[in-house]
Amino acid sequence: MTNRSNVTKQKLLDAATEIIMNHGVHHLTLDEVAKTAGVSKGGLLYHYASKEALLTAMVERLQQEQNELYASLQQEGYGPVEAFVRLFDETKLHPERAAIQIDVEKMIAFLTLFAVDQEYANRWKEDLDAFFEQFQKTADPVETMIIRYALEGMMMSEHFGVGVPPAELKQAIIARLIERAHDIDNQSEKQ
Amino acid sequence: MTNRSNVTKQKLLDAATEIIMNHGVHHLTLDEVAKTAGVSKGGLLYHYASKEALLTAMVERLQQEQNELYASLQQEGYGPVEAFVRLFDETKLHPERAAIQIDVEKMIAFLTLFAVDQEYANRWKEDLDAFFEQFQKTADPVETMIIRYALEGMMMSEHFGVGVPPAELKQAIIARLIERAHDIDNQSEKQ
DNA sequence: CTTTCTGTACCGACCAGACGGTTTGTTTGA
DNA sequence: TCAAACAAACCGTCTGGTCGGTACAGAAAG
Structure with a gap:
């Protein structure tokens, strides 16, 4: 090419x-x-x-970007769960670190694409299934999954602009999620 | 008519x-x-x-069904937060209680409609904003919102069939969410 | 050196089907 | 009999995709 x-x-x-x-x-x-x-x-x-070819390529590119960001967060020393949480908020917590850029808006936009056509969602499925499997083997799988779900739900809520809490509360929520993720990662390591 | x-x-x-x-x-x-x-x-x-009239009516009907179910759960004695959690799982936890029927699948399907056309989402917005406002005034707003987000995220995950945990883990997650919701409701009442 | 050829990158008119909505006609029940 | 409750043919628009052609850079041929 x-x-x-x-x-x-x-x-x-x-x-x-x-x-x-x-x-x-x-x-x-x-x-x-x-x-x-x-x-x-x-x-x-x-x-x-075809349109499908275009959108498939688009999805694949985003997928790759995500994986790279997650890997770079782990290289910075964050455990698997905490890295996942920070994936959702790194840009907003530390806007100065433009190098690490996850675009939550972008992810959300893609979600709507998946909502319309399950085909595109299936392109992620394999990768994501494998990814979330490790979350079921942490020191506290229940809490880990709650953290994961909460982040995904938060993303949706923000997208629709429905029931969005004030900024301080939102920060507090994220802070608590990070805290718990950190604890879980620590516990997991000791095992 | x-x-x-x-x-x-x-x-x-x-x-x-x-x-x-x-x-x-x-x-x-x-x-x-x-x-x-x-x-x-x-x-x-x-x-x-018009198509819009049809879909608006469809959305309104669902909205009404939801409100009725939530009210009936509260009348059974569940606090606001716990009633919300059970809203997502009542049918599956107690399939025998067919009278109380929330269809998570249905809610999810509607979400995809909202994803495509924000207009329909906005029809809920007012109601939902008012609803979630009370969640910011519980004994533990941070935890309450985490519970809420987790349920919404769980719904999405189930819909896309991505990273779905085994049934036991899922039950454990819901059990813990109910437990926490229960605690929060109790604490809130004491205030 | 110039002419011809070839493959890549791109243009834009056109087509066929899908879909929302209109119009006109028909049935049916009180 | 009259209005409510349909049926069905039809229309205009939008959209994904096709197709014939163009511009141009180099390779090959003379």
């Missing part, structure tokens, strides 16, 4: 991501993606032969 | 609900709803002048 082709492909994925984030799934049309990327529809379909 | 009309309207809402649950949002078309309900499209549009 040439360099030029790659640049265009990234532009197309960026465009698709931008649209799904800022305008919603139902505006995610081929024409719109092409227009946003500054390419014609023909150009788009040259690189991605 | 005549009786006959009412029956057909319920059939239409049932059909729409069935489709969104079993086939996903993108199959939720007027033709499909009409066909499932055993009515022509003309017949459908006689009762609900």
